[in-house]
Amino acid sequence: LARVLAADASKHKPFIIFTTAYSEFALEGYRVDAIDYVLKPFDYEDFITSISKVRKRIEQGNESADIVSYDNQQFIFIKVDSQVIRLEINSILYIEGLKDYIRIHLVNGAKPMLSLMSLKKLEEKLTKSGFLRIHRSYIISFARVDALLKNSVKIGDKIIPVGATYKDKYDQFVDLWIK
Known part of the structure; x- marks a missing residue:
């Protein structure tokens, strides 16, 4: 699914955050330009850090899905x-x-x-x-x-x-x- 979303030619791509227990898939996360890759189990602080990255990208104007x-x-x-x-x-x-x-x-x-x-x-x-x-x-x-x-x-x-x-x-x- 992440590959399909990343291949979308429109300018309204979603932000992708991977949450998984398998660290070997981290490379794939970077190939599809994921915002973050969080290994399970993760805590609230990890979650907030990932969401902060999304917010920062939005504030920088990298997302034009207004x-x-x-x-x-x-x-x-x-x-x-x-x-x-x-x-x-x-x-x-x-x-x-x-x-x-x-x-x-x-x-x-x-x-x-x-x-x-x-x-x-x-x-x-x-x-x-x-x-x-x-x-x-x-x-x-x-x-x-x-x-x-x-x-x-x-x-x-x-x-x-x-x-x-x-x-x-x-x-x-x-x-x-x-x-």
Whole structure:
């Protein structure tokens, strides 16, 4: 199974940690680029060490599985309360930053989702999926824009201002859509 996962050509490879009682298979673990190889019996400290290696790799940006595509749908996983929710990207109208939280506004009047995440982190995930940060507190989905105004955007009944810092980037993006 590890060989099949390692041979996957997609950029969304899983992190592999081997746990086994057989040290002779350690070489195979390195061949498939396993994160760690833990011999049984192992203790809690060994487990935490392995998980820390995975976390470190994620934090270094070596894993880009933030946006997942499946069956022609793109989605992202967002932590909401004590759950991790799968959210289809095309259901997002706009995202509002609220200090350490974000509020994701959705289509069809669905209740907005509140998540402990920075707007910057979500911006990095969504930039290549038709989203644009137009204000220090807002990221918009260009697919959901109803009207482009000089210094704001209309999505549904909401008028979202374009911040001075983001005006040049906004103008460039609008020029691409209009021409």
